[in-house]
Amino acid sequence: MDHVALVIQHLAQPQLLLLLPLAVLAGMVIGAIPGLTSTMAVGVLLPFTLFLDPLVGILILVGIGKGSLFGGSISAILMNVPGTPAAACTVLDGYPLARKGQAGRAIEAALWASFIGDLLSVVALVLVASWLAQFGQRFGPKEFFALILLSLTVIAALSQDSLPRAIAGGLLGLLLGTVGLDLVNATPRFTFGSQELTDGVPFLPVLIGLFALPDIIEHYMSRTKELKAQAVDRTRFSRADFRMTLPTILKGSVIGITMGAIPGIGATASTFVSYAEAKRSAPDRDEFGKGALSGVAAAESANSGTKAATLIPLLALGVPGDVVTAILLGAFYFHGLAPGPLLFANDLPFIHALYIALFFSGFFILLFGYLLKRWMTPIASVPRDLLYPPILVLCIVGAYALSNSMFAVFTMFLFGIMGVALRRLRIPAPTILIGFVLSTLLEDNLRRALLISRGHLVALLDSPLAMGLHAVTAIIVVAVCWRAIRRKRVGKVASPVAQE
Amino acid sequence: MLGERLTAAAGGIAVTVLGILLVTFLVPEFVTQPSRVPANMPGPRTLPLLIGWGMIFFGTIEMIGIWVGGQRLRWQRPDGIGRLLLVAAIILGALLVTPYIGMLPACIIMMVAITSGASGQRLLPSVVTAVLFVGIVYSIFILLAGIPLPSGSLWG
Numbered sequence: 087m088d089h090v091a092l093v094i095q096h097l098a099q100p101q102l103l104l105l106l107p108l109a110v111l112a113g114m115v116i117g118a119i120p121g122l123t124s125t126m127a128v129g130v131l132l133p134f135t136l137f138l139d140p141l142v143g144i145l146i147l148v149g150i151g152k153g154s155l156f157g158g159s160i161s162a163i164l165m166n167v168p169g170t171p172a173a174a175c176t177v178l179d180g181y182p183l184a185r186k187g188q189a190g191r192a193i194e195a196a197l198w199a200s201f202i203g204d205l206l207s208v209v210a211l212v213l214v215a216s217w218l219a220q221f222g223q224r225f226g227p228k229e230f231f232a233l234i235l236l237s238l239t240v241i242a243a244l245s246q247d248s249l250p251r252a253i254a255g256g257l258l259g260l261l262l263g264t265v266g267l268d269l270v271n272a273t274p275r276f277t278f279g280s281q282e283l284t285d286g287v288p289f290l291p292v293l294i295g296l297f298a299l300p301d302i303i304e305h306y307m308s309r310t311k312e313l314k315a316q317a318v319d320r321t322r323f324s325r326a327d328f329r330m331t332l333p334t335i336l337k338g339s340v341i342g343i344t345m346g347a348i349p350g351i352g353a354t355a356s357t358f359v360s361y362a363e364a365k366r367s368a369p370d371r372d373e374f375g376k377g378a379l380s381g382v383a384a385a386e387s388a389n390s391g392t393k394a395a396t397l398i399p400l401l402a403l404g405v406p407g408d409v410v411t412a413i414l415l416g417a418f419y420f421h422g423l424a425p426g427p428l429l430f431a432n433d434l435p436f437i438h439a440l441y442i443a444l445f446f447s448g449f450f451i452l453l454f455g456y457l458l459k460r461w462m463t464p465i466a467s468v469p470r471d472l473l474y475p476p477i478l479v480l481c482i483v484g485a486y487a488l489s490n491s492m493f494a495v496f497t498m499f500l501f502g503i504m505g506v507a508l509r510r511l512r513i514p515a516p517t518i519l520i521g522f523v524l525s526t527l528l529e530d531n532l533r534r535a536l537l538i539s540r541g542h543l544v545a546l547l548d549s550p551l552a553m554g555l556h557a558v559t560a561i562i563v564v565a566v567c568w569r570a571i572r573r574k575r576v577g578k579v580a581s582p583v584a585q586e
Numbered sequence: 587m588l589g590e591r592l593t594a595a596a597g598g599i600a601v602t603v604l605g606i607l608l609v610t611f612l613v614p615e616f617v618t619q620p621s622r623v624p625a626n627m628p629g630p631r632t633l634p635l636l637i638g639w640g641m642i643f644f645g646t647i648e649m650i651g652i653w654v655g656g657q658r659l660r661w662q663r664p665d666g667i668g669r670l671l672l673v674a675a676i677i678l679g680a681l682l683v684t685p686y687i688g689m690l691p692a693c694i695i696m697m698v699a700i701t702s703g704a705s706g707q708r709l710l711p712s713v714v715t716a717v718l719f720v721g722i723v724y725s726i727f728i729l730l731a732g733i734p735l736p737s738g739s740l741w742g
């Protein structure tokens with residue numbers, strides 16, 4: 087009874103009831119505007135959530151992420167430009183539908199696919215996370231070290247075509263995480279005599295600098311044309327359409343959930359797999375590429391299916407699977423919470439309240455999707471010249487507010503410039519952020535494991551679980567290297583000089 | 587030709603150079619190793635050194651891979667560098683005057699200057715948008731969350 091009362095107490099906060107729908111709405115609007123990504127939105131709005139109750143703050147960020155996944159489909163359908171990378175497949179059939187004068191039907195198909203994918207994803211989260219957290223209670227420092235290493239490898243392996251470059255990004259993130267006072271001996275590392283750096287490189291300026299500012303800098307650096315959106319017509323997604331696309335939606339959701347639960351894969355890859363499967367099996371497969379509703383449904387159900395599923399490794403083991411969950415991990419830490427098996431053991435009402443709120447947030451997507459349908463064309467067409475200055479203000483105020491110092495603001499701009507340089511060098515920023523977030527955890531577990539074993543490295547492998555995790559890491563590295571070598575051989579046969 | 591191949595390998599080169607710097611200079615100079623840490627035990631330098639060696643290893647592999655694969659890359663020259671410099675100057679100016687006029691007025695000036703000065707939008711809507719938006723920020727940060735933002739020494 088106490089447990090139920092605590093869950094209700096968590097949920098019955100007026101802030102939550104007001105701000106969660108607003109967050110979903112904001113996410114949808116942000117996702118609908120090309121040039122504004124969900125990562126940017128979650129990063130820029132993170133400072134606002136830190137002064138709220140932990141559950142409310144975290145749900146706002148998740149709500150923005152969820153809303154933006156659907157929002158990304160709007161610009162994909164109306165403008166032929168995916169609002170978020172996860173909507174890349176939605177473009178293929180969504181825009182042809184809009185060109186045929188069926189934009190309303192396509193948007194409603196995306197809406198229902200997102201809604202169902204999202205709900206099933208929450209169900210999977212509820213079913214799997216507790217079980218995984220129980221399993222995670224067996225983990226000691228060796229196992230956690232092996233798990234973090236495996237996660238970083240998977241993320242690096244899947245984030246880019248070049249594994250060494252992606253691993254280098256992860257190493258750069260780990261290096262940033264070592265700045266400040268040493269965990270055990272409290273001696274300074276890379277502080278260069280600066281008092282501000284003794285607490286480490288601040289998380290928020292790194293996040294905003296790497297994920298929000300490069301887009302803004304590149305917008306002002308190049309003369310990009312603003313795009314025009316198609317108008318939303320009065321065509322509807324009928325019951326017959328629903329019956330036809332439901333199997334595709336269910337399949338897409340399962341693909342999204344499965345791929346979302348594995349760290350590193352994320353929404354974008356799952357949409358391609360789901361789209362390919364639908365192209366093989368959907369009733370309207372002959373229409374694919376020319377305006378098939380199943381194409382839109384497959385892509386949208388898969389990307390929404392990943393959303394709550396990415397929370398499974400985060401909540402159960404404390405390991406983020408993508409950039410947004412890495413930001414969420416940072417938000418958990420800011421609120422004094424450490425996701426992982428201990429959170430399930432110590433604060434189960436919080437977890438259950440989170441599940442319930444996540445479940446209901448899906449209904450807000452459906453509600454706002456229908457209410458906003460008519461407004462989507464002007465929303466998607468807002469010029470970026472008008473959007474970026476307010477975002478800059480949010481970045482500056484947000485970075486300042488957290489530490490009450492201009493140091494954080496200048497650090498943020500420094501990382502913004504670094505973000506542009508990293509894009510030029512083709513080093514993926516997501517691996518840097520994930521390495522940065524996991525750095526302390528990795529070092530802490532490595533040092534504890536080595537202290538217990540009195541410095542013997544072999545001891546890192548003497549548990550079957552740790553050895554199994556290291557073996558999987560090794561297999562992934564070998565597989566990626568093998569794939570790269572094969573690709574190069576094929577490339578050489580096809581063309582003697584590979585051009586990028 | 588050579589330039590394009592070097593450009594393609596630039597990521598690997600940068601990472602390798604950083605790794606070498608870490609191992610040879612940055613870690614010995616800027617990470618203090620306490621004398622009480624035994625030689626075979628992990629200390630503050632352990633992870634940074636591992637990272638440094640990792641960077642050298644993976645950076646080298648990346649360079650070799652690109653060189654052997656014959657990849658070439660040409661960076662596109664940005665066509666709006668003047669506009670970017672103008673925006674950067676506006677932001678820097680706003681940050682520098684913040685201690686004197688306060689953060690929110692500086693943000694209004696910055697928004698208006700970027701929207702109408704650098705992007706060529708009309709002045710009046712820019713001013714209205716900036717004032718309204720900064721008003722919302724003021725309500726959230728100062729009124730609701732109670733976070734003090736720099737108010738500016740000019741206003742006393």
